[in-house]
Amino acid sequence: MRLNPGQQQAVEFVTGPCLVLAGAGSGKTRVITNKIAHLIRGCGYQARHIAAVTFTNKAAREMKERVGQTLGRKEARGLMISTFHTLGLDIIKREYAALGMKANFSLFDDTDQVALLKELTEGLIEDDKVVLQQLISTISNWKNDLMNPAQAAASAKGERDRIFAHCYSLYNDHLKACNVLDFDDLILLPTLLLQSNVEVRERWQNKIRYLLVDEYQDTNTSQYELVKLLVGQRARFTVVGDDDQSIYSWRGARPQNLVLLSKDFPALQVIKLEQNYRSSGRILKAANILIANNPHVFEKRLFSELGYGTELKVLSANNEDHEAERVAGELIAHHFVNKTNYKDYAILYRGNHQSRVFEKMLMQNRIPYKISGGTSFFSRPEIKDLLAYLRVLTNSDDDSAFLRIVNTPKREIGPATLQKLGEWAMTRNKSLLTASFDMGLSHTLTGRGYESLTRFTHWLREIQQLSEREPINAVRDLIRGIDYESWLYETSASPKAAEMRMKNVNQLFTWMTEMLEGSDIDEPMTLTQVVTRFTLRDMMERGESEEEADQVQLMTLHASKGLEFPYVYLVGMEEGLLPHQSSIDEDNVDEERRLAYVGITRAQKELTFTLCKERRQYGELVRPEPSRFLLELPQDDVLWEQERKVITAEERMHKGQASIANIRAMMEKAKNR
DNA sequence: CCAGTCCCCTTTTTT
């Protein structure tokens, strides 16, 4: 398929700053991949001078795949396709000396952050989860706004800000002492360095001669600053974004960066992609009309040549169970009549808790499904344990990791021992692990605790030494040495669960081995590199793509961004849910409308909304109003299907089950023919 | 160190 004029223009404009306003389904990934190919084949750029930046690892992986298909391995060699954070990490890894850091730093994830700040701020701030969370996000905001603790303190307006700024200062000092960085540092430090150090800046501007940024509307201040520093005066870059799909402002994204761009780069070429290749005309019309209720800086009107399509449906249910039942019933019937695959269907919702009822209903009816979201692989305790061990191996100063593993599995090193060790280390300005080798420590610690501690740390040191020569064997010895499998069987609810968790551990080990050994595509990595990559969940391109099982897809609206499905059920279309009550309270319904817009534009052929007349919420029954977004849709294109007769729960249950059972029976018959 | 109990909270999620 050929590029349309807008896409063509976006690909071919390479002589200056370029903003591509890419509506949903307008082929932006195609534009990016084709543009990279064009830069290399048509404009004399070398692959190693081009960088493309995304927000998620998934997006980066997909882009690599697509570019690989277009260009082939050798032409794409050296191309930098990564997330913002991995790019930042790469810069820090190369420039750690200029930053005054040690080479073997490790990374803090959010759990470490919470634990550390909780400990650090004891007595300073209220001992309250909410306050702590506020502190964390305040610090994160400061970092994202490129403010150091002194600047934060100077800008403090009230007592609270001053205390928070002080906590920020303590926190940063502690990170430094532990030779640790948090996620925000991965953007902040390179940005500050590039700002202040001309030599380094020029080195990177010379390395990255063309920059592409995907999902630009999701950038925060420091990320945009980094972009500006990297592109410099030359201003050879392309950013791709869509202000209507900005749904992450609650986590610091500044969609205003789209507008800022034309101020910072007056020569900016703005190109709109308005032809949609995904959805039927009717779906697109509904999306356009809905989003027209939001204010816009860039007017945009998507059109489709895929035909007008069928009406959008609205199914009204009596309560959540009924809602799930109707969706399941519709879905089975539709699947049967149209001979579709289950993976052609998606059920999208505002909050994760909504998935439960649907999951139950699909399970009861033997419909294969997949819920994305929930606890990811890397937030599982067994994985975090293991990574903490590895962090200690690669960075002995990482107290947070040390504390996590020092008594996991149980080895009789209790709070009392650790308390004393902590005091000892603190007065001597050493990390916990380093301090535990001090001779004098035996006087402060009682016999038993001292013995357990030294036995452990000495063993750890052996593994650590081995890891410098033979990292793979060291990791294997580590897992065996702590007898982690037994620990899992002891602590898991069931043997089955333990088995699962051990499988995860082995999976991690396999990935790690591959990364340490390298392959024909990837250079071998050091253990330190592997560990930081894992903390970033960034595991390069391993060929094994997610198994493409034939399953109905269940996910939140947020998680659905960037995906598409022939048939979409957008459930829980009620005031209070979508738009969410908290957004109504905060007067931020626009973002909820964009969320609805994202959901609608996922659908290719058919779109069904559902809502409940009655819903159980926080233990009490509420009677929500239909979502205002349903009322904003063009009503000529929407079919409201009411169930006329009011029936009891039992009858309904019976009826729902019966009809589903009937359809099943028909399907079986059809199959057997 | 574990188990049992009470209390609290409840949008979205990545790196």
Next chain:
DNA sequence: AGGGGACTGG
């Protein structure tokens, strides 16, 4: 309603 975290008592 239901799950999870914190706290208490053995």
